[in-house]
Amino acid sequence: MLSIVIPTYNYFTLPLVKELQQQATSETIDFEIIVLDDASDNLEIRIQNQEINQLDNCSFLINEKNLGRGQTINKLVSLAKFNLLVLLDCDTKPKDHSFIRNYIRFKESSNAKIAFGGIIYSDEKPAPNEMLRWVYGRKRESVSVENRIKSPYKLALTSNLLVEKQVMIENPFHKEITEYGFEDMVLMLDLKKNNIEIQHIDNPLYHLKLDTSIDFITKFHSSLKNLKKLSDKEIIHHNDSQITKVFYWIKRFKLVALFSFAFDKSKKLMVKNLVSASPSVLVFDLYRLGYFCKINLK
Known part of the structure; x- marks a missing residue:
């Protein structure tokens, strides 16, 4: 019935798999x-993750060479034997023990081919040198269902996705994308172009x-x-991303x-803010726009 597929890289994924395996087992499903x-x-983490193979209905495989996240997910889709997939990032954890049950109940009551459950961040502040990632995640990725449904394609991620296998076969990650960044956006744009509706539910990781x-x-x-x-x-x-949208106008008025x-x-001053204990997302937006202008001059 359900294939849970997880790409991983240099991350101890065994605790996540144990939790998911227990939840799926309690639902008495295939x-x-x-x-x-x-x-x-x-290599130490790879060895530790080998224990996944000792769990019922679980397997840990290793690519012979680095394929990138998108192509690794494409490979996982091809390996999955069930039509219904749950696609997760390795560095996540279900908010509660009904995570798998929530997706199963949703699918039983809906004809939707794809649903995004949401991403959240702990309320507890991290170490000062990790604040930028935490602040950015809470402001840009941790979005309520009510707000996500207003921009269903823009605010969906493949880090917590319920999706039919055929949808991913017909809309794989682009082979042109072999490096980090914006692979999720391209996938969501393809789904939108092909009129595949994305549902948003409250089932966060x-x-x-x-x-x-x-x-x-x-x-x-x-x-x-x-x-x-x-x-x-x-x-x-x-027009597909905020950065390229603003850059288009900067370029049009010859201001790159x-x-x-x-x-x-201003780079040093911006970095000083971004690595501080109180980083500004607005400063980070300006930093990214400035960097994008710089690399487009070359």
Whole structure:
């Protein structure tokens, strides 16, 4: 009945699998849990995750080479034996013990082909050097059902998705996307283009792993480079993301060089705020826009 599929990379995924396995077992349904490691370079964690293979209906597999998150999920979809999938990120945890039951009950009462359950963050503040990821996640990713349904495609993520296998087969992650960043956006745009409705329900997961503020900024450097490639190839239209939408007008008025110059001059000051114990999401927005202008000058 249900295939729970989880891509992982350098993350101890066994606790999540144990929780999901217990929940699925208590529902007395046919299920499987497949964890696919994208060629992690942390051998200790890979060895620890091998214990997943000792759990009933669970398997832990490893890619021979790094494929990237999107292609790893495509592979998981092809391996799944049931038509109904639950797609989760490895660094998550169900808010409560009825997570699997909630998805099953939803599917029993709905003809929806895809549903997003939501992502939340702990109310407890993390270490000061992890504040940017926590603040950004709470303001931009932890969105109520009432607000998510107003922008169903924009505010859905593949980190907590109930979806029919055929939908993912017909709408796989783009093969052009092999690097980090904006793969979820492209998938949601494809679903929207193909008139596949996304339902939003209240069945959240906690996002657990918090990058340090410096690492989170560096990740966005990579994701914005990927956004540039996707935009250059016209996979993403300038109206599809807030950054490309604003950049379009900056470019139209020939102000890219000016914004890039301003970014260089203010970068140190912005980073000082972003790595502080009280980072500003607005400053982070300006930082990302400035960085995007800079890489588009090259």
